[in-house]
Amino acid sequence: MSDEPDEELLERVFLARVVEPGDEVAGRWLREVGVAEVVERLRSGGEALPGVSATRWGGLLARARRAEPERDLAVAREAGVRFVCPGGPEWPGQLDDLGDARPIGLWVRGRPSLRMWALRSVAVVGARACTEYGAHMAVSLAAGLAEHGWVVVSGGAYGVDGAAHRGALGAGGATVAVLACGVDQTYPRGHTELITRIAEQGLVVGELPPGEHPTPSRFVLRNRVIAALTRGTVVVEAAHRSGSLVTARAAARLGRHTMGVPGPATSGLSAGVHELLRGEAVLVTDAAEVVELVGAMGQLAPERRGPVLPRDLLAPATRRVLAALPARRAAAPDEIARGAQTTEDDAIARLYELRALGYVERHGDGWKLTRQAMISVRGGRPRS
Known part of the structure; x- marks a missing residue:
């Protein structure tokens, strides 16, 4: 059932029947006086260990009188279950972080x-x-x-x-x-x-x-x-x-x-x-x-991004010119240049580039977004 010494295995199986999970008082007993001493005191009905009332000690003794570790191991073996003790080859060391609330042992199927x-x-x-x-x-x-x-x-x-x-x-x-x-x-x-x-x-x-x-x-x-x-x-x-x-x-x-x-x-x-x-x-x-x-260092989740839109492929300066156009009216090149924080000549050059791509159109001396551009650039929301 385990690579632990037979005596300690039986003692811990005995305690698993007597002590409730997570009992930090019992965990302190095991740490301070050892498994063998705690088991001997419970089996003999001797003087109560520190930290419990007479009533609780009496309850533990009543459980101890009914504990049959050999029988528990036999029943477990029949069900394909083993008992794993702290410090044994199959014991997960991280459970020791629980301190005195550490399990006495674990039944594993x-x-x-x-x-x-x-x-x-x-x-x-x-x-x-x-x-x-x-x-x-x-x-x-x-x-x-x-x-x-x-x-x-x-x-x-x-x-x-x-x-x-x-x-x-x-x-x-x-x-x-x-x-x-x-x-x-x-x-x-x-x-x-x-x-x-x-x-x-x-x-x-x-x-x-x-x-x-x-x-x-x-x-x-x-x-x-x-x-x-x-x-x-x-x-x-x-x-x-x-x-x-x-x-x-x-x-x-x-x-x-x-x-x-x-x-x-x-x-x-x-x-x-x-x-x-x-x-x-x-x-x-x-x-x-x-x-x-x-996980280990470097196991990064993939970057979350929305879909790539046609305007995302424009040069940053061209995107600024496109963003500077009003949604519902034509604008003169000098107004667009001010909005894009560039020169008028640069704005005009980029407006012709945007016209070739279907984003803008000429209206007399001004420039205006196409209907399709209003949807794709503004998301269908007008901007004056």
Whole structure:
């Protein structure tokens, strides 16, 4: 199941059954007195470790009496699940950034190496009850990231999460689902087929031992793992109280890139994203812009430009003369020259050039824009 020493493996599997994810008090115990001492104290029912009340210590002891690490490992093995310990060859070192909230260990279902995949991964998260726009953007971003060779990480939930996983899989790419329950379970039930497919083609990861069910607090704490595991987090749609914002803020605290996809200003499902964008999050609209942030130096998104118009091909001085012509009347060469900040002789020479191109025409001693030029140069809006 792991390259870690058998004794520490069993001790950490034991603790994964006793301690809730993200318990920083327990994390401090492990750091200060070590795994073996914490396990011994819990198994023996000895004196409470510091930082907990007698009631809470009693609750931990009750859990400890029911913990069966050998059985958990056997059940996991039967389901094709392994347990990865901190410091082991498959452990993603970036999770250590969580400090005392670092997972005790991770249950992993799937063949690839979690450590290798996490090195080049991006989280795509968002609303469960997303709009068609949100689902489209999640699929498009995930597919684009997969095509760029990045692993897409999300939470396996309905809405944006599911769309992101499907986008990556549909592009033949890699994806990781971080669950708030045992990885041998499928939650939500409607994603049974999707989670199974992810386990076959990618990775399903979680902190909770086999058979454990999700709770609201476990969903929230799961988000810190998504944030720490990846190089950056993209939020596609999120209301003001969305759990996706928890992931994004955790990413920001950890020094990861935080990104948001804008939506309509009137959409409540984009209000949380817009709040992030008013802070330190970066606006992104496609995978190339995400890769520009999280990738290596020089991986720049293509320059965004509108279509090239015929007037864009004119010399700058000629464009200034064209812009100096009034929209609805003829003008004398000296007036045009003043508007273009050039000499009258130069203005006349450029007006003849513009006439040959169909932009202007002579009207007695003056010059006037052609009808077609009024549309192309002014965008159909008169200018006196």
